[in-house]
Amino acid sequence: MTIHKEGYTSIALSILFIFVTNTIIKYYLPDVTWFIWFWYLLSFALFIIILQFFRSPSRKLTLHDRKIICPADGKVVVIEETEETEFLKDKRIQVSVFMSPVNVHINRNPISGIVKYFKYHPGKYLFAWDPKSSTENERTTTVVEHKSGVQVLYRQIAGALARRIVWYVKEGDTVEQSQEFGFIKFGSRVDIYLPLGTQINVNLNEVVKGGVTVLATLS
Structure with missing residues (x-):
């Protein structure tokens, strides 16, 4: 390590x-x-x-063209259908992973492709498990387009203790699945927005590992 x-x-x-x-x-x-x-x-x-x-920690990263790989270590706290209003502007399946202070806080790309959209949002520092944190807290939004045309949106969200979000991507970049795209200091959360019909491979409260756990399978 x-x-x-x-x-x-x-x-x-x-x-x-x-x-x-x-x-x-x-x-x-x-x-x-x-x-x-x-x-x-x-x-x-x-x-x-x-x-x-x-x-x-050293770990064997998961790579699979049709799989969505978990972007962070932590626990799955949200699996629900919702409306994504910032960029995709359609209904999506939201999967959220909460990272406690004891988790590894490296963030990894869930899918390979081209970064079509990136934006940093200053904001509040509500507790990361608060539903409002997705839209009101300090956060980044990244959209990666897979070679199949599927677009996946994911957000780094600062929590009550996390006061610094770090990112390594920008629009136009080509990113590789399971490679680092950022880091959040102390407690925080990552939201992923997947197309309707995507097969979700995790359950609520399941403990997951970034770059290792298969979060979902594209239809």
Whole structure:
């Protein structure tokens, strides 16, 4: 397992914070041994949490021309028919994956094709499981057109803790299935909008892995 490039700055700042606070406590409270050791343990726990959040585990990625691959690690929290109003402007099957702070937060392309649309939206920081987060939170929208002509829309959505969305794509790019298209720091969510008639291969509350789990099969 390695550390993702998006974590380098956060990890460095965490180390600096831990060093400074430990030094201050040791200097001003030299006789309060129990508190010094408590802070040492707390600092160590914080550092481990930061490290595991930015982990980039090695995994065998799934590739299949007619499959929609899960874009993120987490739990399936929404499977429903809805109206997509930003770009596709038709009825779609929405599948949403919630990423908790303990999940890997790398985002991967669910399908290969050409990026036909991309837009970043500033917004609120509602909890990621709130239905309004899909349209009101800070988010990105990406639409990839498969060689068959099928268009799949997916959104990175910031949550109450996620304050930075990172993306690596732009309109006109050719993207490969299961390859990274972005990263969201801390708790967040990814929504995918699939054509009606698509066979959904996951269930509500199922735990899924980005780049590995087959989310759906194109009809």
